[in-house]
Amino acid sequence: MRPDPAxxxxxxxxxxxxxxHWPLFFQAAPEPPSPAPVPCDVSxxxxxxxxxxxxxxRRWTLPAGVLQIISQIAATVTPVIAGLAIDHGVRDGDARxxxxxxxxxxxxxxxxxxxxxxxxxxxxxxxxxxxxxxxMQVTDRLLDPAGTADRRLGGALLSVAT
Numbered sequence: 321m322r323p324d325p326a327x328x329x330x331x332x333x334x335x336x337x338x339x340x341h342w343p344l345f346f347q348a349a350p351e352p353p354s355p356a357p358v359p360c361d362v363s364x365x366x367x368x369x370x371x372x373x374x375x376x377x378r379r380w381t382l383p384a385g386v387l388q389i390i391s392q393i394a395a396t397v398t399p400v401i402a403g404l405a406i407d408h409g410v411r412d413g414d415a416r417x418x419x420x421x422x423x424x425x426x427x428x429x430x431x432x433x434x435x436x437x438x439x440x441x442x443x444x445x446x447x448x449x450x451x452x453x454x455x456m457q458v459t460d461r462l463l464d465p466a467g468t469a470d471r472r473l474g475g476a477l478l479s480v481a482t
């Protein structure tokens with residue numbers, strides 16, 4: 321027997337368009353992600369630290385980057401397709417060619433938009449994971465008795481971490 325969709329905890333978040341119980345994507349996991357630290361030591365340069373931060377959630381940031389590139393390619397070819405529609409459909413007076421080019425144009429615009437949105441959400445999720453890791457790393461350092469033993473201004477460090 322299938323459970324009642326209204327009894328599911330995330331049922332209010334799901335769309336029920338056309339009577340379909342659509343899946344949820346990019347939802348937070350029930351447990352927080354493990355705060356694996358971003359490696360940083362005295363010899364780490366700002367550029368190297370930036371790359372470590374970018375690649376700390378490569379499961380999300382690399383596919384997001386690829387999707388954003390595809391979205392930009394779709395945005396780049398949009399005027400080319402519009403020009404071809406005018407050249408082959410309007411100028412030549414061919415309604416069938418014009419319809420084909422306009423359908424292709426619509427597909428490219430819609431696909432580019434959806435791909436761009438998906439890439440943006442993936443990148444944002446990856447960024448939030450890395451921010452959480454860095455916050456946890458700084459907080460663990462501040463709360464460790466050895467972490468602030470040589471400093472008198474623990475509140476100042478906490479304010480910087482915040």
